[in-house]
Amino acid sequence: MATVNYDIELKRAGATATHGWRRLLFFARRYILGTVGLVIMVAFVLTALFADLICRYDPLTVDSAHALAHPDARHWMGTDSFGRDVWARIIHGARISLAVGIGSTALGSSIGVIIGLTSGYLSGWVDLVFQRITDILQSLPLLVLALVMTAALGPSLPNVIIAIAIPLIPIVARVIRANTLALREQPFVEAAKSIGMSEMRIALRHVLPNTLAPLIVLATAQLGSTILTEASLSFLGLGIPEPYPSWGRMLSESAAEYVRTAPWLVIFPGVAISLAVFGTNLFGDALRDILDPRQRG
Amino acid sequence: MFAYIVRRLGLMLVTLFGISVVIFFLLRIVPGNIVDILFDAAGFVDPADKASLERDLGIDQPLVMQYLHWIGGLLRGDLGYSYVSEKPALEEILPRIPITARLAGLALLFSASIGIPLGVISAVYQGSRIDYTLRVVSLSGLSLPSFWLGLLILMAGVSLFGNIPIFNPNPKTFGEYFSTYCLPSLAVAFRSSALTMRITRSSMLEVLRQDYIRTARAKGASEASVNFHHALKNAILPVITVVGIEAAFLIGGLIVTETVFNVPGVARFLVEAIRWRDYPIVQNLVMFIAVVVVVANFTVDMLYAVFDPRIRYTD
Numbered sequence: 028m029a030t031v032n033y034d035i036e037l038k039r040a041g042a043t044a045t046h047g048w049r050r051l052l053f054f055a056r057r058y059i060l061g062t063v064g065l066v067i068m069v070a071f072v073l074t075a076l077f078a079d080l081i082c083r084y085d086p087l088t089v090d091s092a093h094a095l096a097h098p099d100a101r102h103w104m105g106t107d108s109f110g111r112d113v114w115a116r117i118i119h120g121a122r123i124s125l126a127v128g129i130g131s132t133a134l135g136s137s138i139g140v141i142i143g144l145t146s147g148y149l150s151g152w153v154d155l156v157f158q159r160i161t162d163i164l165q166s167l168p169l170l171v172l173a174l175v176m177t178a179a180l181g182p183s184l185p186n187v188i189i190a191i192a193i194p195l196i197p198i199v200a201r202v203i204r205a206n207t208l209a210l211r212e213q214p215f216v217e218a219a220k221s222i223g224m225s226e227m228r229i230a231l232r233h234v235l236p237n238t239l240a241p242l243i244v245l246a247t248a249q250l251g252s253t254i255l256t257e258a259s260l261s262f263l264g265l266g267i268p269e270p271y272p273s274w275g276r277m278l279s280e281s282a283a284e285y286v287r288t289a290p291w292l293v294i295f296p297g298v299a300i301s302l303a304v305f306g307t308n309l310f311g312d313a314l315r316d317i318l319d320p321r322q323r324g
Numbered sequence: 325m326f327a328y329i330v331r332r333l334g335l336m337l338v339t340l341f342g343i344s345v346v347i348f349f350l351l352r353i354v355p356g357n358i359v360d361i362l363f364d365a366a367g368f369v370d371p372a373d374k375a376s377l378e379r380d381l382g383i384d385q386p387l388v389m390q391y392l393h394w395i396g397g398l399l400r401g402d403l404g405y406s407y408v409s410e411k412p413a414l415e416e417i418l419p420r421i422p423i424t425a426r427l428a429g430l431a432l433l434f435s436a437s438i439g440i441p442l443g444v445i446s447a448v449y450q451g452s453r454i455d456y457t458l459r460v461v462s463l464s465g466l467s468l469p470s471f472w473l474g475l476l477i478l479m480a481g482v483s484l485f486g487n488i489p490i491f492n493p494n495p496k497t498f499g500e501y502f503s504t505y506c507l508p509s510l511a512v513a514f515r516s517s518a519l520t521m522r523i524t525r526s527s528m529l530e531v532l533r534q535d536y537i538r539t540a541r542a543k544g545a546s547e548a549s550v551n552f553h554h555a556l557k558n559a560i561l562p563v564i565t566v567v568g569i570e571a572a573f574l575i576g577g578l579i580v581t582e583t584v585f586n587v588p589g590v591a592r593f594l595v596e597a598i599r600w601r602d603y604p605i606v607q608n609l610v611m612f613i614a615v616v617v618v619v620a621n622f623t624v625d626m627l628y629a630v631f632d633p634r635i636r637y638t639d
Contacts, residue, residue: 251466
């Protein structure tokens with residue numbers, strides 16, 4: 028079975044604490060990197076939620092008198108070519124990254140789960156059709172598919188979320204399907220069948236909950252790549268439209284000009300993207316170790 | 325084996341057909357075509373001119389006819405004309421392929437030659453400080469956007485040499501070749517070497533636990549012989565898969581990197597064509613990428629059977 032008994036896992040790892048803060052502390056000490064990742068992620072979410080409280084400047088206010096100002100006490104991270112405060116744009120940019128990251132991961136995963144579960148559970152021609160569709164979607168690199176999707180849908184926040192969610196569907200569907208196929212043969216599913224439970228109910232009540240652990244691991248792993256894809260799309264000018272402060276957009280092609288004259292415009296948004304993605308990757312790795320011990324290295 | 329290959333080839337064709345349908349209709353659900361864009365820019369125009377231009381480009385016909393026209397041409401090797409340059413699409417695409425292929429090849433070489441040894445080291449010294457450091461570095465490799473890494477490389481160029489490396493179509497000296505091809509491919513390779521390292525590490529760990537490794541140690545084989553001769557030889561299989569699939573997926577990293585370094589390859593061309601709604605170029609380029617991915621997947625599967633005699637495709 029794919030479920031994890033945390034108490035046994037803890038005991039095996041040598042933990043004496045059984046509940047509360049001590050248990051949390053034990054986890055933090057055992058998974059140092061994961062805890063660092065979690066802290067970064069929490070900071071990232073808080074920044075997005077309280078962006079208005081964190082900085083005094085509006086990210087959209089143009090102030091051409093102070094265009095391309097160096098970082099100083101007033102503008103911590105300098106200003107861009109329109110005189111907009113870079114610090115304010117980075118802080119507010121967290122909202123966009125978070126919205127795209129969570130939005131597209133949630134959308135892609137939920138559709139992927141539905142397809143994977145149906146495909147694995149019903150098998151037959153439904154499975155065959157879904158398999159071919161996932162084959163098709165997986166034959167294009169994530170960024171290429173997302174590029175064509177945004178080109179088709181037009182640049183806007185919801186469209187970017189959809190464009191990034193669609194390439195995720197086959198990845199999730201594949202894993203959930205494989206898991207469902209394995210679970211279908213388990214004795215507890217047979218038992219449920221023998222007491223006359225309907226197929227739908229078995230799929231939802233017995234099979235689905237057991238695919239949650241791999242799903243969470245996969246979704247966290249994908250979170251970072253969705254943030255990166257949004258940054259790439261916006262960098263190419265096909266993601267979040269101006270004037271919204273997307274980190275990728277701040278680094279858009281004109282950034283190559285600023286490499287010479289205004290390096291702060293290049294450094295800070297890049298650090299923001301890398302840090303956010305690094306945090307989710309660290310956390311995702313630790314989560315995989317905890318929830319999916321078979322993959323543990 | 326033969327039946328398996330035939331079946332795989334059949335599935336490949338089905339997949340490619342599916343991609344062609346998806347791409348073709350996806351590009352056309354958006355309202356407004358190239359004629360609208362051109363005419364919007366020109367201000368007031370005669371609708372008759374517009375209609376005749378649409379007729380010339382063949383976009384006044386029903387979508388299904390347009391699709392059949394495209395696929396028919398594709399099978400004959402005629403990719404149509406670019407809307408923007410009005411040159412044959414093939415002439416536009418072909419000269420750009422070697423540039424991107426060279427970048428991809430170098431990136432792959434860097435990624436394997438950095439990723440595999442580091443992965444082995446990380447696995448052999450599992451749990452040590454060096455393992456931890458390498459794991460954090462590899463995770464950071466997966467976290468840095470490759471276009472940002474490219475920009476940082478440009479920045480280093482500015483501070484070290486006072487200028488930005490400019491794409492040189494005919495590099496003569498090693499220095500020119502290095503700044504034209506090696507720098508952009510290093511920016512791409514950082515990410516894929518991280519991936520290669522992680523796969524190598526987990527694959528090595530899996531193998532190092534096995535009995536025959538213990539046997540090798542017991543009979544007194546040296547550590548180096550055990551790690552490289554016995555373990556790596558078997559651990560390399562999953563690495564080949566990932567490197568092979570990465571080869572095709574490198575295009576994602578190349579799209580942004582070619583843009584940063586101003587390299588006139590196919591990857592950057594795709595973005596330009598998308599911006600211009602140059603359908604003939606976009607759909608042909610996407611098809612090209614899909615063919616590369618599908619063929620790479622197939623080759624990897626076949627290589628599997630070559631490298632591992634235990635694997636026989638029978639179905």
